[in-house]
Amino acid sequence: MSPPFKPSRMARRKWLSGAGWAFAAGSFLLVAAPLLSILYTVFRKGLSALSLNLFTHVTNGISGGLLNAITGTLVLVSGALLFAAPVGILAGIYLSEFGRSRYGQVVRFLDDVLTGVPSIVLGYFSYVTLVIGLGWQFSVLAGSITLAIMVVPYIARFTEIAFLQVPNSLREAGYALGLHERTVITRIALPLALPGIMTGVLLAIAIALGETAPLIYTAGWSNFLWNGRLIHEPIGYLTYVIWSFINQPFSSAHALAFAAAFIVILMVLVINVGLTILVKRTRPRRPGQR
Amino acid sequence: MKLRPFRIALVLITSLIPLALIAILVFLGQYSWSAITFNGWHFLYGHIWNLGNLYADPIMQRGQLAPIGANYGILVFIVGTLLTSAIALLLAVPISIGVAVFLAEGLGSNLRTILSFVVELLAAVPSVVYGLWGYAVLTPLIAHSIGPDLRSTLGFLPFFAGPIGSGYGLLAASLVLALMVVPIIAATVRDALSQVPLETKEAAYALGATHFEVVRRAMLPTVRGNIIGACILGLGRALGETMAVLMVSGGALNYFPGNIYSPISTMASFIVSQLDSAMQDPTGMAVRSLAEIALILFIIAVITNIIARLLTGTSRNVSSV
Numbered sequence: 001m002s003p004p005f006k007p008s009r010m011a012r013r014k015w016l017s018g019a020g021w022a023f024a025a026g027s028f029l030l031v032a033a034p035l036l037s038i039l040y041t042v043f044r045k046g047l048s049a050l051s052l053n054l055f056t057h058v059t060n061g062i063s064g065g066l067l068n069a070i071t072g073t074l075v076l077v078s079g080a081l082l083f084a085a086p087v088g089i090l091a092g093i094y095l096s097e098f099g100r101s102r103y104g105q106v107v108r109f110l111d112d113v114l115t116g117v118p119s120i121v122l123g124y125f126s127y128v129t130l131v132i133g134l135g136w137q138f139s140v141l142a143g144s145i146t147l148a149i150m151v152v153p154y155i156a157r158f159t160e161i162a163f164l165q166v167p168n169s170l171r172e173a174g175y176a177l178g179l180h181e182r183t184v185i186t187r188i189a190l191p192l193a194l195p196g197i198m199t200g201v202l203l204a205i206a207i208a209l210g211e212t213a214p215l216i217y218t219a220g221w222s223n224f225l226w227n228g229r230l231i232h233e234p235i236g237y238l239t240y241v242i243w244s245f246i247n248q249p250f251s252s253a254h255a256l257a258f259a260a261a262f263i264v265i266l267m268v269l270v271i272n273v274g275l276t277i278l279v280k281r282t283r284p285r286r287p288g289q290r
Numbered sequence: 291m292k293l294r295p296f297r298i299a300l301v302l303i304t305s306l307i308p309l310a311l312i313a314i315l316v317f318l319g320q321y322s323w324s325a326i327t328f329n330g331w332h333f334l335y336g337h338i339w340n341l342g343n344l345y346a347d348p349i350m351q352r353g354q355l356a357p358i359g360a361n362y363g364i365l366v367f368i369v370g371t372l373l374t375s376a377i378a379l380l381l382a383v384p385i386s387i388g389v390a391v392f393l394a395e396g397l398g399s400n401l402r403t404i405l406s407f408v409v410e411l412l413a414a415v416p417s418v419v420y421g422l423w424g425y426a427v428l429t430p431l432i433a434h435s436i437g438p439d440l441r442s443t444l445g446f447l448p449f450f451a452g453p454i455g456s457g458y459g460l461l462a463a464s465l466v467l468a469l470m471v472v473p474i475i476a477a478t479v480r481d482a483l484s485q486v487p488l489e490t491k492e493a494a495y496a497l498g499a500t501h502f503e504v505v506r507r508a509m510l511p512t513v514r515g516n517i518i519g520a521c522i523l524g525l526g527r528a529l530g531e532t533m534a535v536l537m538v539s540g541g542a543l544n545y546f547p548g549n550i551y552s553p554i555s556t557m558a559s560f561i562v563s564q565l566d567s568a569m570q571d572p573t574g575m576a577v578r579s580l581a582e583i584a585l586i587l588f589i590i591a592v593i594t595n596i597i598a599r600l601l602t603g604t605s606r607n608v609s610s611v
Contacts, residue, residue, distance in 0.1 A: 028405065037423065087303055091307055118530025118591050125584070181296060213417075216565075246425055246426075
């Protein structure tokens, strides 16, 4: 049997296909190389700047430790979760269980749009309303609420998807036993959806940990440990150190910036590895979608 | 009709999400209103940002109390925003499609999981860390090798000739933005590619196509809408990116970029870099003008995102959120 194409043409097509794959693989390398460079730079310079002092002392001008920034980041992120987790999870439950209405579709759409609002716009919005408007000044509460607005749409979306993957037959079984709608959702669907919700919350933590722009004019900066006040008191956080101290012409400031970047990226990395494992673990158990 | 307190509570909580969007629009609009009336359309096509004389008594101008000589024009920052985003997308779109094809079709399933993680990590790196990397690695690289190389090869084009400077500027900002946008576009396109029906692929194979021809001629055209949507999604991200751009862009004020190495400012980065000085204005007009920039940025972001979501369909896959 003769080949269906002229050999020269076939050779050309094969060559073009090879070039296409080479471009695809090359694109990947082009993207992977900077990531490796980022990790290498941050790990090398961050590790050499790391010392016990960082975790036991507060920042003193442009040197000292990062205790105030580390605790500040934890306070701000926990504060953000305190607002965002209940709202996001309940909104996600609504979207999955009753979200086929017109209202549900609109909210789902706007939820996606909210993830696209630039973080600096959220920061300025909070600056205008909370910092100036309500007179809270730079504070934990203003910073946390800003971060919460940022991460709520992600938690809502992940919760919705987690609930959608709970098989409907289980809900029907619950109703058949005469359970209340509320009981079916909280006692039957919620436990099964929990890993998916956790994924969303972890992602929210990773995002909140790394944000800078929405905090600069809501949380401010402080060299001191947080004294427990929710308003009228600025608070330090790690990403501020990265941004602000790298612009100082002192090596001690640069060392702090890289150490802060190392801590942030380490936390983000750990969370992302955790996310991958969590998603993998839960996938086989996910029954067919409804 | 039965009253359902549980469901009503859910509806009320859920309504916080649209309310947040409305509140942003309303409060930014209300706060910047006096600046909007003071600046007029000149805001968009003026290219001088001048706080005016902050030490003299402010005077009434155009119905608003503002410092003498105050003039707020943001054309330079609009140009900076559009140029950085455009160059970033120009670089990122072909590379993202290449990455998506490579991950979706070019690999066995084990390798795919590992290499997909690389792209996910790229999306997870905080923007301030991108800025730090830009500061420590990219800008010296541009000043000493990428810049001179570009100028010697493409120097006959006006935009690539001229002084290279310190490495901070349009090129550095665009490269960092491209890197930040790639994972967004690549993830969306990869997910779309993996959902192309098997029949479409098999039909192409049956016609004698090679594997790459199947991708190129059968699969990519099927997901064209998703690709465009993903690009607009990436554009939205690039337009609003703040910290990374701020740290590598050089922060130009009141002049347009002369070449691709020139320092620039984008609307987002300008808001952060200028709020401290704007607060010195006792009339508050500068801070309100910055709010007007934020309002414009918000409107642009919402419009680009609405278009992107309509094109890709409401994201079914969370990894593309």
